[in-house]
Amino acid sequence: MERLSPELAGRLRDARRVKGLSQCALAHEAGCTQSAVSMMELGRPDAVSRETLRKIGVLLDVEVGESDTARPAGGAFTATGGRVCCPQAECPSNVPFAVAGSVVFLPGPQPAGRAGGYCGFCGEVLLTACPVCARPLGSGGHCRDCGAAYVNPPAAPGLTPDVWAAERRKEIGEWRALL
Structure with a gap:
């Protein structure tokens, strides 16, 4: 494929x-x-x-x-009962950081006791495997096997990655304070 x-x-x-x-x-x-x-x-x-x-x-x-x-197909792995994450960059479960001039995300856990295929914060379909090589999700925000990001950064015209990430973390903190 x-x-x-x-x-x-x-x-x-x-x-x-x-x-x-x-x-x-x-x-x-x-x-x-x-x-x-x-x-x-x-x-x-x-x-x-x-x-x-x-x-x-x-x-x-x-x-x-x-x-x-044309990219070589990855292994046919699927996650079963393992880690899941929301692929939506704007979801409050994903914490952004600026690294080497780019925005990267550290996906957070879903709400306690949350079972199902949809994000408990934003309703997006949850990732259960790397979107590129289909290996089970590991800890962190990138696949340990192919290096692909689990969450792609949004376009942030007019803002540097570090400013955008800092503003977004502040918004997430304010949102979480309301819970």
Whole structure:
């Protein structure tokens, strides 16, 4: 199976946001579902076909080449009863930090006693495995096997990563104080 690179997923997400398109509007133009666009932006390799990926690239003026869609398949691992995390960058369960000029996230645990496939904070579908190589989630915010981020940073135009991360941590702290 061919894979979507995390770098391309981020470029497509950022281009969609710059153009002011919702995931729903992009999905309509590309002929797929909003959930497929969401999963594609998270770097899930099987979210859309290569043909749809190329169509989305054209719609967003992002070049999609063979090197972007052709990645070796990872192992066929799935997490069972292990760690889960929310892939939504804006979710209060994910704490952002600026590292080497980029925003990275430390995914937090779900609420105590929370069982199910959806985030207890924001309702997003939870990750149970790395979105790139499908290995079980490890501790931290990146896969220990392929290095992929579990949570992709949002576009933050006009803010440096350290300023954005600090502001977001403050917002999360205020939100948690309300609980």
